[in-house]
Amino acid sequence: MTENGPAAVDAVVLDIEGTTSATGFVVDVLYPYARERFGELLASRGDEPAVARAVAQVRAEIGEPDADAARVEKVLGEWVDADRKATPLKALQGILWAEGFARGELVSHFYPDVIPVLRRWHADGVRLYVYSSGSVSAQRAWFKYSAEGDLLGLVSGLYDTENAGPKQEADSYRAIAASTGIDPGRLLFLSDRPGELDAARAAGWRAVGVRRAGEPYADADFGDHPQAAAFSEITLAARSSS
Missing domain, CATH: 1.10.720.60 (Transcription Termination Factor Rho, Rna-binding Domain; Chain A, Domain 1)
Incomplete structure (x- = not known):
């Protein structure tokens, strides 16, 4: 991750398509x-x-x-x-x-680096949330029916464009921060889309661009946002004691 030191956060908010999972599967x-x-x-x-x-x-x-x-x-x-x-x-x-x-007709996809890191962050006390354009019901099924079993226990909350708002508008991220009760500066958003990273930053969040080979936004201009090619490259600092 091209960042000056680890990110000091209390929670990580995850995009799905192109970030935790392959766009091609969707x-x-x-x-x-x-x-x-x-x-x-x-x-x-x-x-x-x-x-x-x-x-x-x-x-x-x-x-x-x-x-x-x-x-x-x-x-x-x-x-x-x-x-x-x-x-x-x-x-x-x-x-x-x-x-x-x-019904077992679908099994969700996660990149190999994602689930081990999510489990580690959760074990370390970092709260995990999802913010995707896919509906909350789809997100719930995605995490429940993974190839490695039910992952819903790792997730503290799910947000979509209906209960939070459009993903490229700062007010959506303000709404999520208010819902979680976490200071915006202690929230980290991971996404492959620069416009979403910009909106999160405008709301006071930290943001990291996930640049995965073969994804539609792999060659996007992330500006001065920190970047990572895999979740294993993202280091979180110790959480605050509050």
């Missing part, structure tokens, strides 16, 4: 899995509160209050193609992914 496995099931979900479970709420959000966003299930499914597909981080898309994907993980 794009090549999870996206198609949900896309193939949108139609059935909308047709047979449209009255479920979470589904109905997401559908209403899609209709509001496209300005078509009477859009039928076929139209909503078409819009969802277009958003997937454009890799839009739309909250209702992520909510519906999250429902389907969580069920797929629970």
